[in-house]
Amino acid sequence: MFELVLGSNEGSGKVILLRGEIDIYSAPDFKDNLFQAMGDCREDIVLDCSELSYIDSMGLGIMVAALKRARQNDSNIKIRDPRPNVKKLFKITGLDKVFIMEELK
Template identity: 50%
Template sequence: MFELIINNSTDNGRLSLILKGEVDISSAPEFKSRLYEAVGEGDKDIELFCDELTYIDSTGLGILVGALKRVKKNDCNVYIYQLKENIRKLFRITGLERVFILEEIA
């Protein structure tokens, strides 16, 4: 199970998201639908806080890449904060560490 908290009215103009729990093949369809709805046309930078994200698989990573592609069309970016080490390792293995902007603190 996962939880996605969406804040679309931040002071910095970014779409702010908090992702918690497990994103796997079971929860991926709902995650994809809610994330892409929030991202819309992709005209804002996205900040994604993941300190309580405990599991994500290749399906979830693919969904995040989909969101990144949308915002890149508008020269925006996806900033990912506070990944746990076991998940950061997956970003490293897949080369996504160089595709997203990974930071420890917002």
Template identity: 50%
Template sequence: MECSEFKITKELVGDKTCIFLSGEIDIYTCQTFKSELNEVVNTFKGDLYIDCKELSYIDSTGLGILVGALKEIRKDNNNIYICNLKDNIKKLFIITGLDKLFKID
């Protein structure tokens, strides 16, 4: 089965740490996602902005990784902002109640 390749890009935009996700986050790509995200969380301080414009799919494993990152970031009273969610993914955040935990733009 051919799936769209997962890619994560990190960028500093002014004083904001931004991550751009593309492709699919599932059982096959979640380890890469987890290690890259944890590296960002442990390296940069402040709020984290995750742009999901190019993200086509995320499963429960991926959502769990996001929640873990949020717990770490909240230790320093910071937040994760998630923007440009596609409708199918935004629906997943609403159904799971994660739209109450994360700042969704």
């Protein structure tokens, strides 16, 4: 099961908490909810991945599409506190060099 929770805006941008699993079944909802939460994307987006237990290539592709959209509006997407398995996937795919990776915990 997947859940996207809008957090409060903070100095580093709009925080969106990702909870659960993003896979082929939850990807359409993830995409719709993420793009709706991003809105016009005039500020940076922080994807808090501390409660994201799993993401597959489809979910990563949606994140890349969201990053492209954000950059078209002169903003960025940061990946915050990914769990070790999620962080490993970003590293294996090279996306840790594409996204800004933040670790606060």
